[in-house]
Amino acid sequence: MRLLACCYNDPEMQIDPDTVYPIRPDCRDDAPKTRFKPRPGLTLSPRRWKLLHNEEGCLDIAGMIKRVQRGGVHPTIKGEVWEFLLGCYDPKSTTEQRNQLRQQRRLEYEKLKTKCREMDTTVGSGRVITMPVITEDGQPIENPNSDGGTSVGSEQQTSGAPLPKEVIQWKLLLHQIGLDVNRTDRVLVYYESQENLARLWDILAVYSWIDKDIGYCQGMSDLCSPISIILEHEADAFWCFERLMRRVRGNFISTSTSIGVRAQLTTLSSIMKSVDPKLHEHLENLDGGEYLFAFRMLMVLFRREFSFVDTMYLWEVSCLDKISCFIVINVSNAYSPVVLEICVGLCMRHYCYNFKTLQLMWSMEYNPNLFSMLESDTGISRETTKDEGVLKQCGKFERKSLQAAKKDEIPLSIFVVASVLEARNKKLLVEAKGLDDVVKILNEITGSLDAKKACREALQIHEKYLNTVSFRFIHKS
Amino acid sequence: MASRRRMLLKVIILGDSGVGKTSLMNQYVNKRFSNQYKATIGADFLTKEVQIDDRLFTLQIWDTAGQERFQSLGVAFYRGADCCVLVYDVNVTKSFEKLNNWREEFLIQASPSDPENFPFVVLGNKIDVDGGNSRTVSEKKAKAWCASKGNIPYFETSAKEGFNVEAAFECIARNAIKNEPEEDMYLPDTIDVGGAGRQQRSSGCEC
Numbered sequence: 056m057r058l059l060a061c062c063y064n065d066p067e068m069q070i071d072p073d074t075v076y077p078i079r080p081d082c083r084d085d086a087p088k089t090r091f092k093p094r095p096g097l098t099l100s101p102r103r104w105k106l107l108h109n110e111e112g113c114l115d116i117a118g119m120i121k122r123v124q125r126g127g128v129h130p131t132i133k134g135e136v137w138e139f140l141l142g143c144y145d146p147k148s149t150t151e152q153r154n155q156l157r158q159q160r161r162l163e164y165e166k167l168k169t170k171c172r173e174m175d176t177t178v179g180s181g182r183v184i185t186m187p188v189i190t191e192d193g194q195p196i197e198n199p200n201s202d203g204g205t206s207v208g209s210e211q212q213t214s215g216a217p218l219p220k221e222v223i224q225w226k227l228l229l230h231q232i233g234l235d236v237n238r239t240d241r242v243l244v245y246y247e248s249q250e251n252l253a254r255l256w257d258i259l260a261v262y263s264w265i266d267k268d269i270g271y272c273q274g275m276s277d278l279c280s281p282i283s284i285i286l287e288h289e290a291d292a293f294w295c296f297e298r299l300m301r302r303v304r305g306n307f308i309s310t311s312t313s314i315g316v317r318a319q320l321t322t323l324s325s326i327m328k329s330v331d332p333k334l335h336e337h338l339e340n341l342d343g344g345e346y347l348f349a350f351r352m353l354m355v356l357f358r359r360e361f362s363f364v365d366t367m368y369l370w371e372v373s374c375l376d377k378i379s380c381f382i383v384i385n386v387s388n389a390y391s392p393v394v395l396e397i398c399v400g401l402c403m404r405h406y407c408y409n410f411k412t413l414q415l416m417w418s419m420e421y422n423p424n425l426f427s428m429l430e431s432d433t434g435i436s437r438e439t440t441k442d443e444g445v446l447k448q449c450g451k452f453e454r455k456s457l458q459a460a461k462k463d464e465i466p467l468s469i470f471v472v473a474s475v476l477e478a479r480n481k482k483l484l485v486e487a488k489g490l491d492d493v494v495k496i497l498n499e500i501t502g503s504l505d506a507k508k509a510c511r512e513a514l515q516i517h518e519k520y521l522n523t524v525s526f527r528f529i530h531k532s
Numbered sequence: 533m534a535s536r537r538r539m540l541l542k543v544i545i546l547g548d549s550g551v552g553k554t555s556l557m558n559q560y561v562n563k564r565f566s567n568q569y570k571a572t573i574g575a576d577f578l579t580k581e582v583q584i585d586d587r588l589f590t591l592q593i594w595d596t597a598g599q600e601r602f603q604s605l606g607v608a609f610y611r612g613a614d615c616c617v618l619v620y621d622v623n624v625t626k627s628f629e630k631l632n633n634w635r636e637e638f639l640i641q642a643s644p645s646d647p648e649n650f651p652f653v654v655l656g657n658k659i660d661v662d663g664g665n666s667r668t669v670s671e672k673k674a675k676a677w678c679a680s681k682g683n684i685p686y687f688e689t690s691a692k693e694g695f696n697v698e699a700a701f702e703c704i705a706r707n708a709i710k711n712e713p714e715e716d717m718y719l720p721d722t723i724d725v726g727g728a729g730r731q732q733r734s735s736g737c738e739c
């Protein structure tokens with residue numbers, strides 16, 4: 056009882072998250088309202104966070120998950136917790152091991168940044184490029200009227216030697232990153248500082264150099280911004296963002312005919328078809344069977360639908376599905392694939408309430424990769440080759456898989472979209488006479504969504520979906 | 533309700549990232565400008581009721597993402613468009629040079645029945661920047677390109693100041709109406725054929 060009272064009186068929990076990430080006074084009326092509030096005894100507090108580490112600094116990950124799942128993360132410790140949530144560190148590691156790894160990564164980032172600075176001197180200069188600096192065939196573009204913050208400066212450009220293709224590709228992206236950075240979360244006081252804007256630009260510019268398949272795609276600045284804000288050291292923020300991108304980069308890979316996120320939209324379509332056939336049919340009749348109206352929600356993970364603070368809460372909870380996998384893998388790693396396969400069927404129902412279901416299933420398939428993700432350092436090129444290996448494995452598993460149709464894991468985010476649609480089920484059925492009405496109805500909800508409620512309902516749909524799927528499976532076999 | 537769809541005019545706004553597509557749409561529909569616009573992801577739209585020659589229409593304006601790699605979404609978004617607005621920034625030469633690419637991509641993806649005569653309108657935006665001292669694309673150059681593409685109407689605008697935006701969108705609406713096959717239109721018996729005829733693209737909609 057005394058403990059509880061102490062919790063409730065904890066001044067740390069009285070904090071209003073909006074004061075940690077203040078909004079410019081002139082933008083307060085337009086910014087979505089925050090609903091999330093740290094809750095004593097539920098939210099992972101700084102004090103509890105400390106207690107979750109043992110003397111060596113090893114983390115009680117299960118304890119952490121329990122808290123985050125119940126009430127999110129206290130604003131002042133978000134950075135440290137997110138590093139674990141996104142898989143930057145092994146929970147079993149000691150403080151010393153993590154410090155070592157952190158130092159290594161900071162050096163690695165410095166190296167990458169130096170390389171980028173050699174290619175364009177704006178990197179690390181505190182400025183941001185917003186005008187094209189190069190033509191498609193590698194000719195530098197002079198910007199006589201650059202708006203003070205831009206520059207072309209690069210030694211290589213004056214040397215006359217043709218630039219390597221990958222350098223041209225990278226330089227072509229720089230102004231796009233700048234244009235978007237200048238439009239990202241500008242309602243926050245944080246971005247009134249040129250230094251903070253330039254930091255976000257630097258992180259994205261360096262990332263676009265190491266991820267050659269994607270480079271930079273619009274939407275990435277929305278994902279990077281919260282991470283850049285909550286992590287104090289730029290290099291730590293970079294690697295945290297890089298981990299997040301591993302999760303979602305599939306959405307951003309584009310070809311001349313399609314863009315990655317459409318695969319998730321297809322999954323959404325099949326989920327809706329099984330959990331709410333009536334609404335699905337209605338949307339199909341309106342030519343919305345492709346669910347393109349949900350494009351933005353999935354691409355920037357609800358950044359535009361929820362307030363800044365609420366999105367972070369939603370992400371924290373969504374992050375858990377992967378973390379939960381690690382624990383279960385630790386247990387299940389000893390079993391043979393055949394046993395695992397049987398387990399999957401059991402787990403589907405058993406873990407329905409704990410975010411673990413499909414993700415759990417999938418992570419079993421991805422077992423070697425997930426382990427190495429935790430264990431290995433973070434070289435991207437190596438990771439890509441590993442991915443290919445994993446993809447092969449996945450193909451092999453697919454034949455035996457319960458859900459032959461599922462080629463990708465189903466992240467919680469898709470179920471959150473489904474829950475948003477379900478919450479407007481009636482309105483969509485009655486009022487939507489065209490796809491434009493659908494977009495309109497969904498736009499109306501912007502800023503009025505409750506992250507916690509959306510999450511809870513997403514889980515219910517998840518459960519319903521799994522029940523439908525497992526029901527079909529039982530009847531098939 | 534039955535006539536609702538028929539009175540709808542679908543307009544697509546295309547152009548490079550950061551030229552002011554979202555700002556133009558919001559200035560026209562909501563009569564305001566904000567420095568807080570975010571990059572458009574995918575596509576978004578606003579509607580506005582317009583009265584053209586005593587007839588009421590719903591203008592449905594689709595705002596799109598400027599990064600080229602989103603062009604693959606075009607097939608889905610451009611479907612059924614009545615007019616396409618091409619926007620560039622008069623201070624960024626590259627955004628002007630890309631107009632041709634945007635136009636051609638649109639025609640490929642929207643595949644209108646009569647591509648030769650599909651209505652486009654070109655807007656040169658941000659003429660307010662630095663009192664016009666930083667512009668790199670001249671009006672003459674832009675008009676010459678528009679002339680070479682079948683006399684596309686051309687407007688110089690400032691979404692920030694609200695300059696010429698109303699006039700540009702009136703022209704856009706008139707051109708969209710022309711594109712609607714007449715049997716699809718919800719029109720009273722007194723169709724002002726003469727009025728529509730006077731709005732030849734070569735002569736009408738001059739800024």
